[in-house]
Amino acid sequence: MPIWNPECETLPREELEKLQAQRLREVVARTAATVPFYKKKFAEAKVYADDIRSLDDLKRLPFTEKSDLRDNYPFGMFTVPPEQIVRIHASSGTTGKPTVGGYTRADIDIWAEVMARTVTSAGVTSKDVVHNAYGYGLFTGGLGFHLGAEKVGALVIPMSGGLTRRQVMLMEDFGATALTCTPSYSLVMAEEAAEMGVDFKKRMKVRVGIFGAEPWTERMRAEIEAKLGLEAFDIYGLTELIGPGVSVECEQHNGMHIQEDHFLAEIIDPATGEKLPYGEEGELVFTALTKEAMPVIRYRTRDRTRLHAEKCPCGRTTARMEKIMGRTDDMLIVRGVNVFPQLIEKTLLSIEDIEPHYQIVIDRPKDQLDTLEVWVEASPRLFQPIDTRKLDELQNRVKTELAQTLGVSADIKLMGPKSIQRSEGKARRVVDKRDM
Numbered sequence: 001m002p003i004w005n006p007e008c009e010t011l012p013r014e015e016l017e018k019l020q021a022q023r024l025r026e027v028v029a030r031t032a033a034t035v036p037f038y039k040k041k042f043a044e045a046k047v048y049a050d051d052i053r054s055l056d057d058l059k060r061l062p063f064t065e066k067s068d069l070r071d072n073y074p075f076g077m078f079t080v081p082p083e084q085i086v087r088i089h090a091s092s093g094t095t096g097k098p099t100v101g102g103y104t105r106a107d108i109d110i111w112a113e114v115m116a117r118t119v120t121s122a123g124v125t126s127k128d129v130v131h132n133a134y135g136y137g138l139f140t141g142g143l144g145f146h147l148g149a150e151k152v153g154a155l156v157i158p159m160s161g162g163l164t165r166r167q168v169m170l171m172e173d174f175g176a177t178a179l180t181c182t183p184s185y186s187l188v189m190a191e192e193a194a195e196m197g198v199d200f201k202k203r204m205k206v207r208v209g210i211f212g213a214e215p216w217t218e219r220m221r222a223e224i225e226a227k228l229g230l231e232a233f234d235i236y237g238l239t240e241l242i243g244p245g246v247s248v249e250c251e252q253h254n255g256m257h258i259q260e261d262h263f264l265a266e267i268i269d270p271a272t273g274e275k276l277p278y279g280e281e282g283e284l285v286f287t288a289l290t291k292e293a294m295p296v297i298r299y300r301t302r303d304r305t306r307l308h309a310e311k312c313p314c315g316r317t318t319a320r321m322e323k324i325m326g327r328t329d330d331m332l333i334v335r336g337v338n339v340f341p342q343l344i345e346k347t348l349l350s351i352e353d354i355e356p357h358y359q360i361v362i363d364r365p366k367d368q369l370d371t372l373e374v375w376v377e378a379s380p381r382l383f384q385p386i387d388t389r390k391l392d393e394l395q396n397r398v399k400t401e402l403a404q405t406l407g408v409s410a411d412i413k414l415m416g417p418k419s420i421q422r423s424e425g426k427a428r429r430v431v432d433k434r435d436m
């Protein structure tokens, strides 16, 4: 499989690390000189650009947190005057103000470059027709993919999310060969196609899908590949760094290669902040080495994973991050027990006749213990005609298996087809109604 930029993606690690250290020194100097927040932070930590000689010195630098971006909302983290900014994106953000990312002309070029590497890694070339159903707008997904697909010369269909029937029709009419959207939305499309009487696998030419922006399990990958008849690639990114384009799987599907000449990755112990060696699980921290408008230094993503630096059979030498295992802040504590949403997904999807549409609802009725409900759809065939005996059996089975894996009991609500709300972008899996 081709590599978009072999020079950067297969650089011997020693050279790569030298380049990273040099870029780190530069970005520390630049942010210290232009961003009051960093100037103060570096002074407090008594660290100056000239102190950075190798990547070992990284640990002397302070972290940047999401709250720091919020405190400096909207443009306080920019290193350049407003006239040099050509684009703004922002993440949805669940509470209050969004997180803003700014781009100069050069940043847009970097974004196009890393996204060209990304789509190439999934085998997309100038011969492809890319049906891009990531949202266009402030969300980085749509325009990010657009840049990369266009740069490799593919034909891009700028669909954005929504109007699913129309998406299915145009995907067929325009002969899409690659699909880009959230993993949950790809299943919504498959479902809509089935309802329209369109055999997705037979009628569509789509051979690859690049799915990300939300967590998804290997079980979910198997569902998607089976239902859409394509090879699914995981892609990771975040607004604070650039958007999509931070890392992506290669044909080995054994972790996502990080574009390390631009994004310096580390894993830390979220409790102590200590840097952890390759192979250990912890919180992913990134430094944007080349971003002009808004480079973040040691940004704590809250995403949990592991890093590996061995050379990959695909030829790339860049480090790989495993699938995101969850977030340091998404662990739910239900009646004192730690519950991970992704474990619920994994368990549900291992059970036959359970569909990949679910929601976790937690509540705390006044003066009572927490309640945990798992709403999940059962296979449509159990509803036409309705087979109450089978549904009861299935409900008991889900209840038993979840209790075994979670260590806490959940009330299971088996739902009919399409009862769980579908999302065009990131799916809302957890509804926590507790007042805390």
Ligand code: ADP
Pocket: 090, 091, 092, 093, 099, 139, 140, 211, 212, 213, 214, 215, 216, 234, 235, 236, 237, 238, 239, 240, 243, 301, 303, 324, 327, 426
């Ligand atoms: P939004 O506007 O959608 O909130 P963000 O850029 O802020 O956009 O979202 C970034 C976050 O999305 C990441 O920190 C991570 O938690 C999640 N994310 C992105 N891609 C993936 C992926 N492939 N797997 C798991 N989580 C992901």
Ligand code: ZN
Pocket: 250, 251, 252, 257, 312, 313, 314, 315, 316
């Ligand atoms: Zn590889």
